[in-house]
Amino acid sequence: xxxxxxxxxxxxxxxxxxxxxxxxxxxxxxxxxxxxxxxxxxxxxxxxxxxxxxxxxxxxxxxxxxxxxxxxxxxxxxxxxxxxxxxxxxxxxxxxxxxxxxxxxxxxxxxxxxxxxxxxxxxxxxxxxxxxxxxxxxxxxxxxxxxxxxxxxxxxxxxxxxxxxxxxxxxxxxxxxxxxxxxxxxxxxxxxxxxxxxxxxxxxxxxxxxxxxxxxxxxxxxxxxxxxxxxxxxxxxxxxxxxxxxxxxxxxxxxxxxxxxxxxxxxxxxxxxxxxxxxxxxxxxxxxxxxxxxxxxxxxxxxxxxxxxxxxxxxxxxxxxxxxxxxxxxxxxxxxxxxxxxxxxxxxxxxxxxxxxxxxxxxxxxxxxxxxxxxxxxxxxxxxxxxxxxxxxxxxxxxxxxxxxxxxxxxx
Ligand code: HEC
Ligand code: HEC
Numbered sequence: 001x002x003x004x005x006x007x008x009x010x011x012x013x014x015x016x017x018x019x020x021x022x023x024x025x026x027x028x029x030x031x032x033x034x035x036x037x038x039x040x041x042x043x044x045x046x047x048x049x050x051x052x053x054x055x056x057x058x059x060x061x062x063x064x065x066x067x068x069x070x071x072x073x074x075x076x077x078x079x080x081x082x083x084x085x086x087x088x089x090x091x092x093x094x095x096x097x098x099x100x101x102x103x104x105x106x107x108x109x110x111x112x113x114x115x116x117x118x119x120x121x122x123x124x125x126x127x128x129x130x131x132x133x134x135x136x137x138x139x140x141x142x143x144x145x146x147x148x149x150x151x152x153x154x155x156x157x158x159x160x161x162x163x164x165x166x167x168x169x170x171x172x173x174x175x176x177x178x179x180x181x182x183x184x185x186x187x188x189x190x191x192x193x194x195x196x197x198x199x200x201x202x203x204x205x206x207x208x209x210x211x212x213x214x215x216x217x218x219x220x221x222x223x224x225x226x227x228x229x230x231x232x233x234x235x236x237x238x239x240x241x242x243x244x245x246x247x248x249x250x251x252x253x254x255x256x257x258x259x260x261x262x263x264x265x266x267x268x269x270x271x272x273x274x275x276x277x278x279x280x281x282x283x284x285x286x287x288x289x290x291x292x293x294x295x296x297x298x299x300x301x302x303x304x305x306x307x308x309x310x311x312x313x314x315x316x317x318x319x320x321x322x323x324x325x326x327x328x329x330x331x332x333x334x335x336x337x338x339x340x341x342x343x344x345x346x347x348x349x350x351x352x353x354x355x356x357x358x359x360x361x362x363x364x365x366x367x368x369x370x371x372x373x374x375x376x377x378x379x380x381x382x383x384x385x386x387x388x389x390x391x392x393x394x395x396x397x398x399x400x401x402x403x404x405x406x407x408x409x410x411x412x
Contacts, residue, residue, distance in 0.1 A: 050257040052121035067179040068199025073388040079153030080105040088114040092404040094306035100317035108149035113317035116310040121201040124254040124261030128315040129285035129299040136197035205380035222374040229371025239354040249304040266352040267297035269333025269345035277349040308407040332357025373410035
C-alpha cells in the first residue's frame with residue numbers, strides 16, 4: 001500500500017523535471033471542519049499559541065495519543081527488533097539524540113542529524129528540508145518504510161510478520177480497540193501511523209522560563225543577561241528573528257489562526273563546494289527533491305525551543321555548540337580553512353540576504369547564549385505523558401523521567 005520512499009523520491013524528481021513541484025506554496029494540509037471547540041484532545045496551551053491543525057482524516061484523541069506513545073517506545077516495530085523511534089529521539093534531549101548523525105536498524109548512518117521533536121504540530125513542513133512532508137502522518141512513513149537509509153527497515157518481506165508480532169501482545173489489542181473504537185479489529189500500518197502521528201502531534205513545549213516571562217509578563221523570569229540577549233536576537237543587527245520568529249521561533253508555521261501554511265526554506269551559507277555554490281551531494285536541502293539550482297542549500301528554519309539540549313546542530317550535525325553556530329552567523333556564513341567542513345560558505349551565491357554577518361563582543365555572545373538557554377523547558381523533558389510507558393526488564397513501572405539539569409553550555 002505504501003510505496004517506498006526511494007520510489008516516491010524518484011517520482012518527485014520526475015515531477016520536478018516536468019515543473020510540477022515548482023510551486024511550494026500549495027498545501028494538502030486541511031483544517032478539520034469540527035471547529036476548535038470540538039477537539040477531543042486536551043490541548044494545554046498559553047494564550048499566545050493558537051491551536052495546531054488536526055487533519056480531518058486523523059483528529060486527535062487521548063486514546064490514539066496513548067497507543068502512539070507505546071509504539072514510539074517499542075523496538076519490535078523494526079526489521080532487526082533493535083530500533084524504536086525513541087532510539088533516535090531521546091526525551092532528555094528534547095527528542096534529539098546527541099549524535100552528529102543517527103544509525104538505523106541495519107547499522108547504516110543517516111545523512112542528516114536526528115531532529116528534536118519540539119512542537120512538530122506547528123510546522124508547515126516536517127524534516128530538515130522537504131516541501132512534500134506536510135503532515136506528521138506523511139513524515140512518519142519515512143522512518144518506518146524508507147530505505148535510503150533504512151531506519152526501522154520495514155518492507156514488503158517483513159511487514160506482515162512485524163505487525164503480527166505486535167498484535168499478539170494483549171496490551172496492543174486493548175490499546176488499538178480503544179484508539180479506533182468504530183472499526184473492525186483488522187489493524188494495519190495506517191492505524192500505526194495515525195497513532196504515532198497523534199503522539200508526536202501532542203509533543204508540546206511552551207513552559208520555558210521565556211514562556212513564564214511572556215505568559216505572566218514577568219520579566220524577572222529570565223536573567224538580565226538573557227533579556228539583553230533577547231534584544232540582540234530581535235535586532236536588525238543580528239537578524240535572527242526574521243527567520244526564527246513567532247511563538248515557535250520558526251517561519252515555517254501552520255496553525256488554526258491561518259488559512260494557509262507559511263513555508264520557508266533558507267540557505268544560511270554553510271557550504272560552497274569548490275566555489276560552485278553547491279552543498280554536499282545528498283544534503284542539498286529542498287534542491288534534493290526539486291532539482292532546482294535556486295533551492296540549493298535551502299533548509300527549513302528549525303525552532304530554537306530547547307536548543308541548548310539538542311547539540312550538535314544543523315542539518316548535518318556540523319556545529320558542535322551554540323558558540324560555534326553563532327560564530328558562523330557572525331561571519332555571514334561558515335569559513336573554514338581545513339578539516340571536513342573546509343570551504344567559504346560566506347560566498348555561496350544562494351545565501352539568504354539576512355545572513356550578512358555582524359560582530360559581537362564577548363559579553364554580547366554570552367547574552368545571546370543566555371537567551372537561547374532561557375528557551376529550555378524542563379517540564380517538557382520530564383513530562384511523564386511523553387515518557388516510556390512500558391514496564392522495565394523486571395516488569396516494574398518505570399520511574400518518572402529525570403531532569404537532565406542545566407546544559408553545560410548554559411553554565412557560563
Ligand atoms: C535512525 C534514527 C531515527 C529513527 C529510528 C526515527 N527517526 Fe525521526 N528523525 C530522524 C532524522 C535523521 C530526522 C530528520 C530527517 C530528515 O530531515 O531527512 C527525523 C525527523 C523526524 C520528524 C520531523 C521533525 C520536524 O521537526 O520536522 C519527526 C516527526 C520524527 N522524526 C518522528 C519519528 C517517529 C514517530 C519515529 C518512529 C516511527 C522516528 N522518527 C524514528 C531520525 C530517526
Ligand atoms: C535567513 C533565515 C535565518 C536567519 C536570519 C537565522 N537563521 Fe538560524 N537557522 C535557519 C535555518 C534555515 C537553519 C537550518 C540550516 C541548516 O541546517 O543548514 C537554522 C539553524 C539554526 C540553529 C541550529 C538549529 C538546530 O536545531 O540544529 C541555531 C541555533 C540557529 N539557527 C540560531 C540562529 C541565530 C542565533 C540567529 C541570529 C544570529 C539565526 N539563527 C539567524 C534560518 C535562519
